[in-house]
Amino acid sequence: MSSYANEFVAKVKARNPAEPEFHQAVQEVAESLSLVLERHPEYRSAKIMERVVEPERVIMFRVPWLDDRNDVQVNRGFRIEMNSAIGPYKGGLRFHPSVTLGILKFLAFEQVFKNSLTTLPMGGGKGGSDFDPKGKSDSEVMRFCQSFMTELFRHIGPDTDVPAGDIGVGGREIGYLFGQYKRLRNEFTGVLTGKGLNWGGSLIRPEATGYGAVYFAAEMLTTRKKTLEGKTCLVSGSGNVAQYTVEKIQQLGGKAVTLSDSNGYIYDPEGIDKKKLDFVMELKNVKRGRIKEYADKFKGVTYTPLDQNSDHNPLWNHKADCAFPSATQNEINGKDAHNLVRNGVYVVSEGANMPTTLDGVKVFLDAGILYAPGKASNAGGVATSGLEMSQNSMRLLWTREEVDNRLHLIMKNIHKTCVDTAERFGTPGNYVNGANIGGFLKVADAMMDQGLV
Numbered sequence: 001m002s003s004y005a006n007e008f009v010a011k012v013k014a015r016n017p018a019e020p021e022f023h024q025a026v027q028e029v030a031e032s033l034s035l036v037l038e039r040h041p042e043y044r045s046a047k048i049m050e051r052v053v054e055p056e057r058v059i060m061f062r063v064p065w066l067d068d069r070n071d072v073q074v075n076r077g078f079r080i081e082m083n084s085a086i087g088p089y090k091g092g093l094r095f096h097p098s099v100t101l102g103i104l105k106f107l108a109f110e111q112v113f114k115n116s117l118t119t120l121p122m123g124g125g126k127g128g129s130d131f132d133p134k135g136k137s138d139s140e141v142m143r144f145c146q147s148f149m150t151e152l153f154r155h156i157g158p159d160t161d162v163p164a165g166d167i168g169v170g171g172r173e174i175g176y177l178f179g180q181y182k183r184l185r186n187e188f189t190g191v192l193t194g195k196g197l198n199w200g201g202s203l204i205r206p207e208a209t210g211y212g213a214v215y216f217a218a219e220m221l222t223t224r225k226k227t228l229e230g231k232t233c234l235v236s237g238s239g240n241v242a243q244y245t246v247e248k249i250q251q252l253g254g255k256a257v258t259l260s261d262s263n264g265y266i267y268d269p270e271g272i273d274k275k276k277l278d279f280v281m282e283l284k285n286v287k288r289g290r291i292k293e294y295a296d297k298f299k300g301v302t303y304t305p306l307d308q309n310s311d312h313n314p315l316w317n318h319k320a321d322c323a324f325p326s327a328t329q330n331e332i333n334g335k336d337a338h339n340l341v342r343n344g345v346y347v348v349s350e351g352a353n354m355p356t357t358l359d360g361v362k363v364f365l366d367a368g369i370l371y372a373p374g375k376a377s378n379a380g381g382v383a384t385s386g387l388e389m390s391q392n393s394m395r396l397l398w399t400r401e402e403v404d405n406r407l408h409l410i411m412k413n414i415h416k417t418c419v420d421t422a423e424r425f426g427t428p429g430n431y432v433n434g435a436n437i438g439g440f441l442k443v444a445d446a447m448m449d450q451g452l453v
Helices: 003-015 020-039 041-045 048-052 101-117 138-155 171-185 208-222 240-251 274-286 292-297 334-342 358-367 380-394 400-424 431-450
Strands: 057-066 072-083 089-095 124-129 161-165 232-235 258-261 264-267 302-305 322-324 347-349 370-372
Touching: 003 020, 020 041, 020 048, 020 101, 020 358, 020 431, 041 048, 041 431, 048 431, 057 138, 072 089, 072 101, 072 138, 072 161, 089 101, 089 171, 089 380, 101 124, 101 380, 101 400, 101 431, 124 138, 124 161, 138 171, 161 171, 161 380, 208 240, 208 322, 208 347, 208 370, 208 380, 208 400, 232 240, 240 258, 240 274, 240 322, 264 292, 274 292, 292 302, 334 358, 358 370, 370 431, 380 400, 400 431
Parallel strands: 089 124, 089 161, 232 258, 232 322, 322 347, 347 370
Antiparallel strands: 057 072, 072 124, 258 264, 264 302
16 A cells, blocks of 8 residues: 555544454555555545545434333444435445444445446445344334334435345335335335335345346456356355345356355255255245255255354355355455465355455455455445336336346446456456446545535
8 A cells, every 4th residue: 555545544543443344444445546546636635535434424323122022122223324425325224233333334435436336326325233133023123123213214315315225134124114214204205225016116126236246257257258157156145145146146057056144054066956045045034044954955965053263264165166255244364265266266256245354355366366346246236226216216117127137237337347447547357446446436526526525
């Protein structure tokens, strides 16, 4: 990094103590932007970087609710409205015990650049709560969501801030949140994305993040005149993103051999076919069970429980061609990255947000593999949320084929932006620089145009 970038990152760490994920996200972007700031001193003079890392607004509130035993529970709610230079704040809500202010700031910061890359007019935001929907009844989830929205509703709107789902927030939670918003505001608007098809949702939205990550991998492979046909793929996670990543890998002729959850992972050398994926979807989306049941159901499958004390994740230590980390942040460390490269993986397309540590990213870049950071490769989810917003504004519902075609085209355009930008700034083939710089320039120019706000 340049001396300016080093000083900048040091200041961010000092001003935001005990937020390691946020520090990591800022450092990764700052390393790429050193190339830009040398050519464009006007961004330094206008303190664009200093303004981009400061949220425009941070909302934090308590969420009291009654459980099924009529005991009072209290959780914390957040909304980080990071940057609105190119459109209303847009980003998911995460319900998970690990949610903290620092994690949401990192996610909101990443979202700014991701949304910029989609070419759609969306700013960046993120929110959520340390509430854990796992093990809760539908009634408890509903009461929590209603309490959460009773505070959040005053800060969001279709032209202000449009939340979506994330980890722990699926169709059920979006429905309860939307119902309470409608009740409080007495209006039916596209204030949330990921809605049900009968009340303003978009076809392909559930599939979009996973599909998009695979489309992006396919685009990267074309630069080496290859396709996904016959490729063995490692996929982590077993939620929405992982499920539809596996589905699209199947459709493009590849073979996914792993899935995981917070307890462990399964390895199926025969590959996860349509029948097996249907079982996973029923297990995770309806029964809300654990991935270990997959190994109990199908022959030849190995289940490995999670070892919290291990210095690596054995899921990433199998022979394969492609990897799709689709679970959570920092699931691939430096050792995992070495294992992936050593086992023949030369395509990594991130379905999760920042699933690779800085050490891991360095391993991938040094090895010269096709490595796509999440802000580029998993932008399909928020891109389709943007398409849902467009359909809501026009009171239309596009066909499945039309939305999928638009998603595919957006992922192709994001790939082209990354490739062209990386080359323009002297680092051809570096998708990290291409994504960070490509996303930054649009936001920075908009901020310059709009004055000191």
